[in-house]
Structures are given as structure tokens and as C-alpha cells.
């Protein structure tokens with residue numbers, strides 16, 4: 001099977017996928033993207049991810065020449081040209097070529113990259129993970145910009161310290177989000193998560209809806225010291241779902257084991273997704 005990408009209007013073998021070097025994505029890191037995954041071969045929350053891509057593009061001033069329907073069709077077409085059991089799908093909108101290498105000239109490029117979904121370590125879910133804090137804030141946090149410079153640096157630092165994720169802390173000492181995740185803390189029986197300065201995570205939204213059925217939810221600024229003294233902490237993201245956090249920097253969280261609320265929400269989210277995207281059901285859009 002030849003792995004196929006969609007690149008600027010054409011389906012090409014992944015090994016031959018290229019874009020011109022004068023694209024603003026390369027010259028200036030100007031572009032947006034979204035990442036989704038499949039379950040039973042079906043893209044999870046496809047419409048939500050496309051909507052967020054459209055929103056991200058709008059936030060940095062890129063006008064998309066593709067309709068919502070067209071974007072969905074291109075993504076599904078690319079997915080179906082590949083045959084991974086489960087896939088990750090990256091949809092990228094670049095700033096397009098620019099003769100002065102800085103001014104967008106209204107010709108964004110669309111890329112759809114389908115790759116095999118990685119299998120994540122079981123230990124993350126059974127034992128929980130360590131995360132570190134990292135002083136940084138994204139300039140347009142609501143947009144999923146392709147600029148992940150801080151994320152790349154922060155993740156490397158996390159990995160050097162045996163941690164799975166780094167979470168950004170802003171100049172006010174507020175915890176914002178991870179490099180590719182949102183963060184939650186159980187504080188005084190309330191599921192607390194920041195509401196500003198973050199990417200509006202699609203997993204975060206699903207978790208908030210589920211949580212609201214059984215416990216109080218508090219969307220507000222979250223201090224770094226509140227995080228380290230929380231009863232439970234977890235992170236959420238498309239590429240990891242809900243991952244329990246048992247250590248933040250040097251501080252152990254709760255009793256150092258994945259918490260009860262985290263586990264309950266993990267089961268509820270898996271059930272909801274598995275029920276919605278059943279094996280037999282074949283969704284075309």
C-alpha cells in the first residue's frame with residue numbers, strides 16, 4: 001500500500017509530497033493545522049476539527065477558498081486512499097507562496113497527511129504520568145498555529161526530565177495548557193480548568209460535557225500552586241484522550257496514583273466515543 005497525502009490539489013505518494021520553499025509556512029511559520037484520529041476507521045469529531053481549522057485560519061487572517069463540505073470530502077477521500085487500521089489525520093493550511101516572503105497573497109495551500117496512529121504506552125493510563133511546568137504563552141492561543149517552537153523546546157525539556165508533557169505557565173503564574181493538551185485539576189470537589197489563553201480542545205469540550213452530568217465544573221484561572229496541591233490532575237488531547245497526571249515538577253499529586261474522578265471520566269469518554277463510532281457503522285461525512 002502506498003501511503004497517500006493530499007498536497008495542494010493533488011493526491012501524491014507520501015514520499016513525494018513537497019511544497020514550494022517560498023510558502024509562508026516555511027518562511028515565517030505562518031499557517032494553521034488540526035489533528036484528528038480515527039476509531040474503527042472513522043474520523044472522530046470530524047466536523048468539530050474542520051470547524052476549528054476554519055476558526056484558526058480566521059484568527060490569523062487566512063481566508064479559506066474551500067467550503068466546509070469540500071474540506072470534509074478531501075479529508076475523507078485522503079483517509080480512504082490509505083489503509084491503516086487506525087490513522088492520525090493532520091490537516092494543514094499554509095500561508096501560501098509570497099513574492100516578498102512575508103505578505104500573504106491569498107493562495108493558501110491545503111495539505112492532508114494520513115499516518116498510522118501510534119499505540120500509546122498502557123502505563124500512562126494505569127500508573128499516570130509526570131508533567132513539568134514551562135514558562136511560556138502562545139501569542140494567539142485560540143488558533144492552532146503551526147508555530148510549535150515553544151512546544152518543541154518544552155517537550156524536549158520534559159522528556160529529559162522523564163516527563164510526558166509540559167504545561168505552559170503565563171507571566172501571572174496561571175497554568176494554561178500543555179504543548180498538545182488541555183489540563184484539568186480536581187480542587188475542592190470541583191473539576192477546574194482554565195478558560196482563557198488556551199486552545200479550545202475538542203477532547204476538553206467532550207470531557208466538560210460528561211463531567212457536568214456528575215460533578216461541579218469550574219472554568220477559571222488556575223494558579224500553579226493550586227495545580228500542585230490538587231487532589232487529581234489530568235490532561236486531555238486528541239492524541240491521548242484522558243491521561244492521569246501523578247506528578248507535576250517535583251510535587252506528587254494526591255496519593256501518587258490515578259484518581260477516582262479521572263478514571264470515571266476516562267471510562268465515560270471511552271464509552272461515549274465507542275458507542276458513537278461503532279465498528280459496523282460507516283460514516284461518509
Ligand SMILES: Cc1ncc(COP(=O)(O)O)c(C=O)c1O
Nearest residue numbers: 180181182199201202203237238
Ligand atoms: C496547544 C494545544 N492545546 C490543547 C490541545 C488539545 O486539543 P484537542 O483535544 O482538540 O486535541 C492541543 C492538541 O491539539 C494543543 O496543541
